[in-house]
Amino acid sequence: MDDLTSQEAAVLGIIRDNPFAGQQEIAEMLGLARSTVAAHIVQLMQKGHVLGRGYVMPQPSRAICLGGAVLDRKYHAKQEIVPGTSNPVDSTRSMGGVARNVAENLARLGTQTGFISIVGDDEGGRTLMTYMRERGIDVSQMIISTERPTAEYAAILDPHGDLSLGIADMGIFDLLRPEHLDRVWPHLASASFVFSDCNPPAETLAALITRRRDARFRLAIDAVSTVKAMRLPKDLTGIDLLFMNIDEANAILGLSARETINDALKAAHGLQKAGAREAVVTMGAAGIAVAGIDASASFEAVEAKAIDMTGAGDAMIAGTLHRVIAGDDIHTAARIGALVATLTTESAASVHPELSEAFLQAHMHRLS
Template sequence: MDRTISVVGHAAIDLLFDVEHISCHNESYPITDYHEYFGGGAANIAVGIATLGGKGQLISATGEDFGSSGYEEYLTSLGVDLSLLYRCKGQKVTKAFVFTDRDHNQSTYFHWGASTLLKELEPPEVDFVHLATSECSFNARIAKKANFVSFDPGQDLITYNCKDLETILEHTDILFTNRHEIKRVCEMTGRSLEELKARIGTIVVTYDSRGSRIHTQDAQYCIPVVPVKAVDPTGAGDAYRAGFLLAFTRGYDMETCGRIGATVASFVVEVIGCQVKLPTWEMMQERFETHFGKLSR
């Protein structure tokens, strides 16, 4: 039986607008097209785990409009466990508004909505938790209560204070970052990568199109990307984590976990929308074996 993977962080609605130009002060331009997608790092990962056939649980603060938005029904239909969701009266769902012009310049605005209340909420006790981008004090408190902690500060790292970061790292079993974030973690803690590795055990660093590197106490694994025709990299990191974590809880070795993560991510970059093309385990396995050989434990 699969272990429940509780994922902490945002469940957001992404509104993507195509515009002729990014406006400056007191200017207006037509919106040529727009699309709405379900997103948010934690929700992306929980959906990825559930779609692969695992037990993904979402821990997030949502607004009163979460049900009417269609997001709740969608997550339920995929089998995502919403029993630990915080439903906040008088608050709205987290949203991202992204404007992209013809030259691919972007302007992005975030409305955190109910997510701003996480710092005031009491976290539950959980077994296996993945801390995605979220409010740092909430992550620090839930890390103390979990039996196993996977941590990915993501872009929210700039909002972390050193105390909460140290608390989380003290309880972290697997740390996920990209190449920029690992440098920031080292700077904030005053530790080298080797010192962090000795303390944490497993550190996974992603390098965009160059793949990822898994650092353990006694080995290092370089994981290539799975070559596909990429359309949009948004959500690839979340998909990688979903595949990696499910594989880890199923007993695969670290190198295979990374390769499964890379394979899951390869589906997501083929389309726009973080949750649009997440694969089932069978779909992942077929592509995995095409590029890496037979999948076995």
């Protein structure tokens, strides 16, 4: 609360006791002009202490996920893929989008979560919104576009579940402009953590990172892909926690080594040097490198009976954020992230359909 002036704190105190207090009533109680109280309430919204009219108070720990809402289609090859010809596959559909996957994982683990994205005015968009709402995720700040259809992603997976080719129709995310951040700012400002993927345009990411410097929330970012990682500014100052796989980290750092987990550790240090407060660089089954604020370390991935890798990175982020929000340090939290990632590789969907805190606890023995 040390970001508040004494008058703002006094106004907040009255609103907390009586969320229905009118501006005139508050003004009279504090001996201020009504217009002064109105200005203080605007400031309280900007600083994230008040969410909107009716003065609804934010929950103490809340995550907001910003970025991709996507319809995923997976084509799982029955034998080694032969390019340039027809390949037999098993196909499945599920909800995807990095930010959406992170939001669903977080909500399943019990973190209070809001999701901000854009979907088309179509059946896919409506199904996606309903699905999220039914999982207790706040979708009140979503945009519904009549200009573009809901984003789609097709993953062609080899017989081992590894990505052979991904095809992404994500044009709708160009409409996630910086102005939308202004509109949803009270929701972002009141969160304990804001997570964004790199599906929004570079200007929107830059605006978020810049505005984070004066905000109370912590900011986590995931690159999504080597192409989208390039949307991040050169100066990563303002990012509290940056998630990348080794290829994405190398791409933005101009590095190429990807032989051992030490290369991932070097990349994580590189991201810190570029301004990120902490960085997690993943290397699939080969392990995870964590550059924390106090110490750096790497550890092994949790052994998996993997069938589909899609969403593993998103699950790693959600598991990590869930624990960081609960108060764990990044090293402890990332181990839980690795376990959630492994569980996700063992399901055909982009988010494990059975994931819950109890499900996670039942698998904790796998973290030896």
